[in-house]
Each structure stands twice: as C-alpha cells, then as structure tokens.
Amino acid sequence: MNSFGRIFRISIFGESHGSAIGVVIDGVPPGIALSAQDFESDLARRRSGLPGTTPRHEPDLPEIVSGHYNGFTTGSPLTVLFRNKEQRSADYDKLADLPRPGHADFTSRVKFKGFSDPRGGGHFSGRITLGLVAAGVIAKKILENISIQARILELGGRKDFESTIEEALANGDSVGGLIECRASGIPAGWGEPFFDSVESVISHLIFSVPAIKGIEFGSGFKAASMSGSQHNDPILDASGKTATNNAGGINGGITNGNELVFRVAVKPTSSISLSQNTVNLKTGETQELKVEGRHDSCIALRIPVIIEAVTAIALADFCLLSK
Secondary structure, three states: OOEEOOOOEEEEEEOOOOOEEEEEEEOOOOOOEOOHHHHHHHHHHHOOOOOOOOOOOOOOOEEEEEOEEOOEEOOOOEEEEEEOOOOOHHHHHHHOOOOOOOOOHHHHHHHOOOOOOOHHHHHHOHHHHHHHHHHHHHHHHHOOOOEEEEEEEEEOOEOOHHHHHHHHHHHOOOOOEEEEEEEEOOOOOOOEOOOEOHHHHHHHHHOOOOOEEEEEEOOHHHHHHOOHHHHOOOEOOOOOOEOOOOOOOEEOOEEOOOOEEEEEEEOOOOOOOOOEEEEOOOOOOEEEEOOOOOOOOOHHHHOHHHHHHHHHHHHHHHHHHHO
16 A cells, blocks of 8 residues: 555655645664755755746655654654645646546546545655655665665657757657666675565565656666676676676675666656547546646656665665664
8 A cells, every 4th residue: 555664664645735745654763863954955856946847846845743853763653744835726627527648547536436636646646756755865864885876868768858858848748768776885685585575675666656667677678688698797706796787786686785776767747738638537428638737748857866765765674674
C-alpha cells in the first residue's frame, strides 16, 4: 500500500490539492543531527522554476512534527509535513467525468469506486514525491560515506536539452527523459536474495515514482546482445574491484563493492495542451479534451533528486539490515 521498508520504513500520505503532504519514517536511529534547513538543498532541486516545469510555485517548507527533539532524531517515528498553499482546484472541475489520457484518473476512479480525489491527480500526483525526497534526506544521513548522484542523459531522445524543451513548449506537447544514477562507497555484501535483492528493492521503489516506465542496471538491455566473455567483469583484487562494471555493482542480488549504476526511463508528461480523445464517464460517449491548468512539459527535469532519494531509502534499509 503506502508503506515500504523493513527497518527503515516509510509511509507517505496526502493529495496534490489536499491540505498537506508528508511522510512518516520509522526505524530512524536516534542521535542524528537534523534541522529543517537540512532538507532545503534537495527540495530546491525538486521545485519548479526551470523552463518546461509547472508554474505552480509551492514553498515546500518542511515541518518536523515528531521524532525530533533539541536538534536530533529521537528514535521514535519521524514525521515531516508539507502544507499545500498554491492549489487551483477549479482547474479540475470539468475533468470530474473526463479521465485524462495517460493519467490515473480512470484507474483510480475504478479502484476506489469513485471516491478518490481527482484534483491534480490526488494521491497519484507527482507532488506526493515530496515525502520521498524528505525521507531521502534522512536516509542519506544514515549512509555517511556513500555518494549518490543522478543526472539527466537525454530529454526526448536528444542531448540538446534546451532546444528540446523549447520545441515541446512551442508545440503544446511534452517530452520524457533518460536518467542515470550512480552510487559509490557501498560495501560488498548488502542485499537479501531472492525477493529482496538490491535490484528488486531499488526497482520497487523506483516504480513508486510517478512517470517511471523502465529501469536497467549496469549494461542493462545491451547485455542481451553481448557474449559472456564480453559481459563478465574481470575481478582485480580481493576487495571485489572489477575492470569493467557491466553488472552495475550487483551480483546475485548482492552488492559487490563496485559502483552501483542504473538508468531509468521517464515518460512524457501526460497533461499536454494538444486536444486528445477520452470518454465521458457520465454519458459513455467519446469526447475531445484539452487539458488546462499548470503542468510540467518535461517532468524528467525534476526527477533526478527523487531518484537519488529512493535509492538512498533502499540503501539505508539494507545498511540497517546488515547491522
């Protein structure tokens, strides 16, 4: 459901146009120095502002409401809350019976028998990732000597990001992107095969991020066209260091001490200005729909910090399990 993890366990809550969004994190070790300012760097990277991102500007000020005392974590469940301040719910009034193509409007309505909040995607909005980023900040503090960095490799299949965004905006359309994440400093031996292998847990969390449609580790899908002699990574010393890293830092679902490397595919934003066909759920007839309101034309621009956060969440749980 909305909780994940074995020791470092997170539970997210809220809706895009509700009063607040947040996360409860259980299993946080006591004595970790923490302040609201610690969240600012990652939250700033997630905020809109660049060309191609939504004009909705939320302050995203974190409120630490439990599990924190005198500047340190207490060991009890840590709750971080974000108040929604800039909703325009009227933008969604006419969409009540017109599910937007590519969104969870139709599936959430069926799943929750018509009671789900449709405003801005409700609980299925990308805004819910605020809780993931907040949990990632805590997780990174647990992973003291591990560096996690994600970056955009391509937007719309191209390396020229600026012109790609400009064209999408001019056409009233959207584009997706390819993002790579690398984590170094991970010791060998983390992972709980079979079903909690490192790939399994990271992938599970990655697909909780809205708009993610694919993931590959190391050489990924290229491995299917390689021979074993090409794909195997020669081991150089007793630490497990390898000459190549086609495995992406994982063998048998367990970290091997090399750099963790994976890439994710982000789909184009579903809300676009171009007219699309949908069905009127009240009349049962097909209808042309033009989505209005404030939306990203390229959500991939704001995804790297979220990918880093969920990677840190997965690794923090593995770290605590290893102890």
